[in-house]
Amino acid sequence: MRSEYKLIFERSHEGRRAYDLPKCDAPDAMNEIPECFRAESELALPELGEVDLVRHFTNLSRRNFGVDNGFYPLGSCTMKYNPKINEELAPMFDDVHPLLEPEMAQGCLALMADMEHMLCEICGMDAFTLQPAAGAHGELTGLMHIRAYHEHRGDFERKVMIVPDAAHGTNPASAAMAGFKVKEIKSAPDGGVDLDALRAAVGPDTAGLMLTNPSTLGLFERNIKEIAKIVHEAGGLLYYDGANLNAIMGIVRPGDMGFDVMHINLHKTFSTPHGGGGPGSGPVGVKSHLIPFMPVPRIEQKDDMLVLNYDKPDSIGKIKSFYGNFGVIAKAYCYIRSLGGEGLKEASENAVLNANYVMNKLRGIYDIPHDRTCMHECVVTPTEEMMKNEIHTSDIAKALIDRGYHPPTIYFPLIVHEAMMIEPTETESRETLDEFVEAMRGIAEQVKTDAAAIHAAPVTTPVGRPDEVTAARKPIVKYEEE
Amino acid sequence: MKSYVPNTEKERLEMLAEIGMSSMDDLFTDIPADLKLDRKLDLPDPMSESELRDLIRGFVYLNEEGGPLFRGAGAYRHYTPSVVPQLAMRSEFYTAYTPYQAEMSQGMLQSLFEYQTVICRLTGLDAANASVYDGATAAAESMLMLRDNKRKKKILYAESLNPDVITVMHTYAHCAGLELFKIPMTDKGTADIAAIEANMEGAAGYIGATPNYFGNIEPMDKIAEAVHAKGGLLVAYVNPITLGVLKRPADYGADIAIGDGQPLGLPLAFGGPYVGFMAATKKLMRNLPGRIAGETRDAEGNRVFVLTLQAREQHIRREMAASNICSNQMLCAIMASMYCCVMGPKGMREVGEQNVAKAHLLAKKLCEIEGVKLRFPETPFFNEFVIDVPCADDINKALMNYSITGGLVLPDGGMLWCATEMNSVDEFDFVCDIIQDTVDSMGGEE
Numbered sequence: 001m002r003s004e005y006k007l008i009f010e011r012s013h014e015g016r017r018a019y020d021l022p023k024c025d026a027p028d029a030m031n032e033i034p035e036c037f038r039a040e041s042e043l044a045l046p047e048l049g050e051v052d053l054v055r056h057f058t059n060l061s062r063r064n065f066g067v068d069n070g071f072y073p074l075g076s077c078t079m080k081y082n083p084k085i086n087e088e089l090a091p092m093f094d095d096v097h098p099l100l101e102p103e104m105a106q107g108c109l110a111l112m113a114d115m116e117h118m119l120c121e122i123c124g125m126d127a128f129t130l131q132p133a134a135g136a137h138g139e140l141t142g143l144m145h146i147r148a149y150h151e152h153r154g155d156f157e158r159k160v161m162i163v164p165d166a167a168h169g170t171n172p173a174s175a176a177m178a179g180f181k182v183k184e185i186k187s188a189p190d191g192g193v194d195l196d197a198l199r200a201a202v203g204p205d206t207a208g209l210m211l212t213n214p215s216t217l218g219l220f221e222r223n224i225k226e227i228a229k230i231v232h233e234a235g236g237l238l239y240y241d242g243a244n245l246n247a248i249m250g251i252v253r254p255g256d257m258g259f260d261v262m263h264i265n266l267h268k269t270f271s272t273p274h275g276g277g278g279p280g281s282g283p284v285g286v287k288s289h290l291i292p293f294m295p296v297p298r299i300e301q302k303d304d305m306l307v308l309n310y311d312k313p314d315s316i317g318k319i320k321s322f323y324g325n326f327g328v329i330a331k332a333y334c335y336i337r338s339l340g341g342e343g344l345k346e347a348s349e350n351a352v353l354n355a356n357y358v359m360n361k362l363r364g365i366y367d368i369p370h371d372r373t374c375m376h377e378c379v380v381t382p383t384e385e386m387m388k389n390e391i392h393t394s395d396i397a398k399a400l401i402d403r404g405y406h407p408p409t410i411y412f413p414l415i416v417h418e419a420m421m422i423e424p425t426e427t428e429s430r431e432t433l434d435e436f437v438e439a440m441r442g443i444a445e446q447v448k449t450d451a452a453a454i455h456a457a458p459v460t461t462p463v464g465r466p467d468e469v470t471a472a473r474k475p476i477v478k479y480e481e482e
Numbered sequence: 483m484k485s486y487v488p489n490t491e492k493e494r495l496e497m498l499a500e501i502g503m504s505s506m507d508d509l510f511t512d513i514p515a516d517l518k519l520d521r522k523l524d525l526p527d528p529m530s531e532s533e534l535r536d537l538i539r540g541f542v543y544l545n546e547e548g549g550p551l552f553r554g555a556g557a558y559r560h561y562t563p564s565v566v567p568q569l570a571m572r573s574e575f576y577t578a579y580t581p582y583q584a585e586m587s588q589g590m591l592q593s594l595f596e597y598q599t600v601i602c603r604l605t606g607l608d609a610a611n612a613s614v615y616d617g618a619t620a621a622a623e624s625m626l627m628l629r630d631n632k633r634k635k636k637i638l639y640a641e642s643l644n645p646d647v648i649t650v651m652h653t654y655a656h657c658a659g660l661e662l663f664k665i666p667m668t669d670k671g672t673a674d675i676a677a678i679e680a681n682m683e684g685a686a687g688y689i690g691a692t693p694n695y696f697g698n699i700e701p702m703d704k705i706a707e708a709v710h711a712k713g714g715l716l717v718a719y720v721n722p723i724t725l726g727v728l729k730r731p732a733d734y735g736a737d738i739a740i741g742d743g744q745p746l747g748l749p750l751a752f753g754g755p756y757v758g759f760m761a762a763t764k765k766l767m768r769n770l771p772g773r774i775a776g777e778t779r780d781a782e783g784n785r786v787f788v789l790t791l792q793a794r795e796q797h798i799r800r801e802m803a804a805s806n807i808c809s810n811q812m813l814c815a816i817m818a819s820m821y822c823c824v825m826g827p828k829g830m831r832e833v834g835e836q837n838v839a840k841a842h843l844l845a846k847k848l849c850e851i852e853g854v855k856l857r858f859p860e861t862p863f864f865n866e867f868v869i870d871v872p873c874a875d876d877i878n879k880a881l882m883n884y885s886i887t888g889g890l891v892l893p894d895g896g897m898l899w900c901a902t903e904m905n906s907v908d909e910f911d912f913v914c915d916i917i918q919d920t921v922d923s924m925g926g927e928e
Binding site for chain 2: 002003004005007008009016017018019020021022024025026027028029030032033034036037038039040042043044045046047048050053054057058060061062063064065066067068069072074077079080081082083085087088089091092093094095096097098099100101103104105106107108110111118121122133134135136137139140144147169170172173174175176177178179182219220222224225248249250251252253256257267271273274275276277278279280295316317318319320321322323324325326327328330334336337338339340341342343344345346347349350352353354356357360372373375397398401406407409412426427428429430458461462463464465466467468470471472475476477478479
């Protein structure tokens with residue numbers, strides 16, 4: 001089963017080629033470039049025939065696992081099915097240069113303008129920008145709006161961003177990059193925001209609060225109205241981390257909960273593929289008081305044409321070249337148009353149903369630290385007995401791999417010891433969920449009979465557990481010929 | 483109506499019953515009633531696949547493109563070998579996420595390790611990350627690397643960088659409290675080295691491009707000398723498709739090399755998704771932001787690839803992380819890597835030579851038109867150049883009538899033209915005829 005796999009550099013044979021350029025009908029002009037600017041040697045790139053190159057990457061792909069391979073309940077990542085039709089349609093825009101005159105790109109601009117309006121309706125916000133390239137990039141962009149808002153009022157004292165300890169790691173990292181000091185507040189025993197801690201934390205230095213709702217425990221923040229009131233009365237703004245939006249489409253909207261600014265992960269809630277770690281897309285929505293600060297350009301209607309307006313003196317500027325990850329935006333647009341409003345609501349309802357169904361079936365096999373109706377994901381932990389047998393969350397994850405599943409998110413949220421965060425999504429069938437639960441039960445049984453086998457997992461994969469300590473201590477980050 | 487939910491109505495009710503509920507509404511009782519949306523979302527009706535295809539085709543028809551293109555300015559039309567998009571469409575790659583579970587993600591991890599190696603070989607540097615969002619954000623992240631490594635807040639940058647890159651750098655710099663200092667461009671269209679020497683004191687480093695926004699190849703070796711003489715670090719923003727024929731960042735002593743990988747097989751796609759690459763010397767490796775794939779072993783001694791040096795990252799360090807970046811552009815990165823592996827050393831050289839050949843022939847033909855002049859005739863260029871013309875907007879309007887996209891009109895009335903291996907000499911002649919007619923008719927009106 002175990003096997004190493006050659007690097008493409010180790011498959012190189014001098015003189016082989018897979019490339020095929022058009023014939024050059026212009027005379028060579030390299031002598032126009034003085035020698036001191038020219039490369040002294042050829043690039044050390046591999047040389048392969050096309051079929052060998054195709055087999056290399058095809059077989060590499062077989063050493064990978066995606067949603068199309070099987071159940072991928074990676075919490076907080078919303079690994080739902082990525083519809084094939086969207087993959088087919090988005091490339092129809094592949095040849096459009098981003099700097100065409102607006103009259104030549106009306107189709108792209110119309111799609112983007114339409115997308116902004118639909119996201120406003122889904123989220124209850126007043127305006128959206130599609131420019132940020134990923135969720136964390138959206139967080140940074142949104143926080144820049146908060147900073148610009150306070151600075152614009154001449155209030156330069158609001159330097160503190162409050163972040164609950166249950167938050168995604170990107171939240172405090174984005175706040176630091178936006179130039180804020182991060183004040184972490186402890187969660188209440190029920191996993192929600194501790195209102196007293198929040199009241200004690202806010203003051204004249206409060207710029208805002210970052211919140212995920214449903215929380216990273218998969219629970220709806222019942223005190224959201226009170227939280228919004230505390231933050232707003234202190235003069236701060238409320239940021240919504242949209243990583244968990246898949247739970248609430250058509251049911252409740254961040255804008256109606258009191259949030260001033262938010263981001264969406266199109267690659268989570270709106271079904272665009274995660275690409276093995278990107279490209280994503282992280283549009284940012286704002287209430288009307290933050291519109292002047294939005295990134296340029298803004299798409300606007302002028303006479304009978306859509307144009308790009310760069311003349312926004314209070315804008316935070318640009319946070320990316322051009323207008324965003326258009327190819328990703330187009331796929332999410334297709335998704336929303338396929339489903340319509342009722343389809344989006346149906347998706348959220350079934351995402352929540354599936355999570356509760358799994359949580360209910362795991363009760364009694366694993367511990368559930370916050371056992372109440374969950375939203376789109378649930379957090380479970382190994383039982384005390386498993387821990388006594390030295391079986392930890394990472395062991396259960398590896399045992400799941402041998403049973404054909406991508407493990408849940410593990411060791412997050414940080415406030416739950418040994419957390420396993422399971423997000424089934426709405427696109428999984430009942431029998432898939434039943435089989436997953438049986439696999440989880442099987443692991444729990446095996447802990448009692450053969451814990452050593454679980455420590456040895458995974459055994460069905462091309463390689464075993466990697467030595468990560470050596471990887472970090474003596475980093476090898478590129479190939480070198482011996 | 484379609485939501486990609488497989489469970490039938492009956493199955494959903496059975497599942498609800500199993501958890502002691504009778505309706506979907508029972509799942510949402512934690513949400514305060516007065517916050518709930520009391521109406522349906524006001525969105526267009528759902529669509530079937532074929533209706534959706536027609537809708538998207540409608541948007542495509544609204545765009546008027548498809549003819550010859552002579553525009554670059556940060557996004558370039560090159561030939562994409564068909565194997566690149568075909569292989570990237572392997573759904574084991576594109577439907578996966580960040581390879582947290584190494585044992586079942588060796589395909590992506592090894593592909594990233596190969597990508598990092600390709601970037602190191604293009605730039606000549608020691609280490610590369612697994613990508614950032616695009617070239618502009620790579621420039622912004624490189625400012626933070628300079629700051630963290632040198633503990634200084636002043637950073638010099640070239641006026642001749644792409645204006646989008648400069649704008650993004652300023653957006654990030656404002657928040658990071660950095661002081662950005664602009665190095666002007668001389669009348670040769672390259673950085674004023676005397677200004678670098680005069681202002682380097684107290685600065686962490688210098689960020690400049692070659693070829694720069696105006697297409698000019700900069701004297702990077704002299705720039706490197708000026709930067710290093712005062713202890714600063716040099717960040718070279720490069721177009722990767724030039725590196726088969728032009729000097730590589732390590733050749734002239736760059737400490738960090740960055741850029742946008744779009745020319746390496748990624749479609750124009752109205753501006754994204756592209757991929758930002760970042761490479762650095764060994765000394766700066768731990769200042770790199772974002773994911774990095776590394777090599778290690780399993781218990782049996784097999785070579786294994788993992789995400790490594792994670793102590794720099796947000797999920798471990800939170801507000802102390804080198805960057806907030808989490809998802810990046812991994813699929814785009816492996817497409818760029820596939821492109822370079824298809825091209826190989828000879829293909830990369832040949833595509834570079836073709837770009838140089840075409841752009842120089844186009845420049846020559848354009849300058850044969852009376853009133854058209856190269857703005858920087860003494861400065862070498864790769865595949866882009868600036869011309870001064872009497873009537874840039876009229877030229878582009880005339881070209882547009884033939885579905886031709888001319889050079890980008892600059893704010894000062896100049897035009898930035900680009901030619902790649904995708905443009906033919908027949909196109910050049912056709913374009914020059916139209917420009918000649920436009921110039922002539924302008925003369926007639928005067």
